[in-house]
Amino acid sequence: MQHQPDLENKLKVVLCWHMHQPHYRDGEDGVYQLPWVYLHALKDYTDMVWHLEKEPNAKAVVNFAPVLLEQLDEYQQQIHQWLSDGTVMSDPLLNWVSGAESIPDDIEERVKIAEACQKANAATIINIFPAFREMVDLLNDSKLLDDHSHTLMGYLTEQFFVDLLVWYHLAWMGISLRQDDSRIQTLMSKKRAFDEEDRRLLMLIIAEAVGGIIPRYKALQDSGQIEISMTPYGHPIVPLLLDFQSLHEAMPHAPMPSYDQYPGGLERAHWHMKKGIQVTEHYFGKKPKGVWLSEGAVSDAAIDFLDQYDIAWSASGEGVWRHSCEKSHIDQHDLNSKRALYRPMRPTGNKCSLFFRDDGLSDLIGFQYKDWRAEDAVNDFANHLTNIANFVCKDGEQHVVSVILDGENAWEYYPDNAYHFLMALYSKLSDHPRVELSTFSEVLQQGVKPRDLPSIQAGSWVYGSFSTWMGEPDKNKGWDLLVEAKQAYDKKVADGDMTAVQQKQATEQLAICEGSDWFWWFGGYNPSDSVRDFDHLYRSHLRKLYQLLSLESPSSLDQPISFGGGEMENSGTMRRN
Structure with a gap:
């Protein structure tokens, strides 16, 4: 029946x-090479907790990587410190948008700003704001980012780059922040000519949003x-x-x-x-x-x-x-x-x-x-x-x-x-x-x-295997470099000539190098720009480890591991099963 x-x-x-999010601070100079921790904080971590707050009968599991929690905390501390006494932050985009550092006259640096302010899905983040879209169109229609036309960057005013930076950050604001914080709407309605007061207000909004994330999730945890x-x-x-x-x-x-x-x-x-x-x-x-x-x-x-x-x-x-x-x-x-x-x-x-x-x-x-x-x-x-x-x-x-x-x-x-x-x-x-x-x-x-x-067959949530992290030439090369660094670490620890502080620093640096993200991005199927960024960061973190061990880093760390060149769905950040 x-x-x-x-x-x-x-x-x-x-x-x-x-x-x-992985550890984005450059191993050698401590500068955040990519802004994804605080940008996703503004757009996604705020919205995701807000949706749950709006529907108290809903339940969910939220999994946080500890290395992300530490970076969220560090960002809110640095932004509050800048607001308090003007201390320069470790993120170049935040320094430029806040005015902690002036918009550079150097053409190559201006190109970096222009490129950074277009790192977003244009259809949903750039195009929906006409004032922002106009600035991006100016850059692209005039081919200002073309390698042979960089000198044209010199004709753009400092105010243009200030406005571009402010709009990039406004565009990354989550729907919840835009709905609940009238200050954001005030800034958006101004459209152009953002001044020092506007930029400081933007930084205050960012500080409050990033600083509120962990307490808000904790409150939902504590309520069950x-x-x-x-x-x-x-x-x-x-x-x-x-x-x-x-x-x-x-x-x-x-x-x-x-x-x-x-x-x-x-x-x-x-x-x-x-x-x-x-x-x-x-x-x-x-x-x-x-x-x-x-x-x-x-x-x-x-x-x-x-x-x-x-x-x-x-x-x-x-x-x-x-x-x-x-x-x-x-x-x-x-x-x-x-x-x-x-x-x-x-x-x-x-x-x-x-x-x-x-x-x-x-x-x-x-x-x-x-x-x-x-x-x-x-x-x-x-x-x-x-x-x-x-x-x-x-x-x-x-x-x-x-x-x-x-x-x-x-x-x-x-x-x-x-x-x-x-x-x-x-x-x-x-x-x-x-x-x-x-x-x-x-x-x-x-x-x-x-x-x-009775038995587990080892694998991951991606394809049920470890193919995303090992088993391909570039990924295996990344592991070889990590193993060699770990061997150097083990020998130095065994020699016993490091202080407790030095060993602690080296051990924490090793942990960053052991993260999964570096291997995720290695391989010809990923977008070349992202592969370049993560390749650079990984080798920088390994060089920092050797530096903390008081050892010269091998010349192999001066050569790129992977170049990419593919066109992955969702820019390679997610995998479909």
Whole structure:
């Protein structure tokens, strides 16, 4: 007899937003090379918390990378310091827009400003503001950024660059800030000729917005509306730190780096974990119950590792789920129908439960719905959930759908920073007769029983493998340089001729170098401008490590690792599964 849907048993849905930015300060001069921490703070971290504040019946998990939290804190401190006594900040764009540093006369520096102020999705961030669009059109129509026409930059006034910088920052303001802060509307209505008072007001708005982010998320955590989780400190790929050979579980024929293992990888994974917990506790007041291992990268060894910290849950992608189910000989019907996807799993012998991302639903939000009417997109999403509920919620069984995606980069491609979509999404799901928004910890506490998983096939949320970080010549070269730096670090520590302060500085610098983002960008398929920026930053961080070890950096760090040249979707910041 066919079982009928249990209409009283709601399908639990967890929306998990992953907030992450790598360490953008140049290793050698300490200058922020890219402004994405504070720009995403203004546009996305403010909007995402605002939507939750507006819909108190909604719930979500928000995952913060600790290295992002530290940078948010540093930015708000530096901006407040400048407002207080004029101390120059570490970010060149902020120094120029504030007037802490004058607009340069040097043509090459002016070109840098003009290029930096166009780093945005034009359709949704530049074109919607006519005053901003006119300045960008002037630059492009006159070919002022052409290599052979740089001298024309000298004909533009200093005021032009001030106005361009102010508009770039106004355009990155989130919808919530524009709606709630009349000062932003006042600045926008002025359109041109921004003066010293206007620029100072803009910096005050930025300081308040960035400084309010962590307290606002903490307030929602403390009220029980959201769950805060974390990644290990520097966002490393933990399974690869533990064992390079885990690459071959999903890609048995992929070429390896020149070295068989990362030296002392287990010790380094523990360092990132302990430091991550320390930072998260500092900002949010308690140890997180869940850990999104960087990039959803899991393995049997990585889950054993999490058990040592009494972590209740972790999560990965649908590719890892499928490969692991096949390896564990899970019932083929449950696999083909995806029924098994909607229960957490617990690897045999472990305490930590695993949730698995519904790639289809997550990628609809990440990539497809930006082109839909918000109402149609939300109705479509809700219909998918209703169909899942009708299929799996039978005979009292409880199930959960995990929707996990980047919490910052997707919205740039939506009209109005996804304002209409997110408002409708939270409203619809908070009042849905078949759906209950929850968090991963609540799901476990409320009786959704994890299913036994005999074995994990190592992989990440991207393609169910580690191909985005290892197994390709440029990526492997990046690992070789890191291993050599780690060997130099180990020898210096073993020699015992560093002070405690020097060793602490070197250890923290090593953690930055171990982050996943550098390897993400290496490869010919990524946009060349982004590859150049991250290649430069990575080698700068490695050179800084050698400097802190009082060693000369190898000449190999003077040569680019990767050049890119591809055209990836969403500028390469996200991957579709």
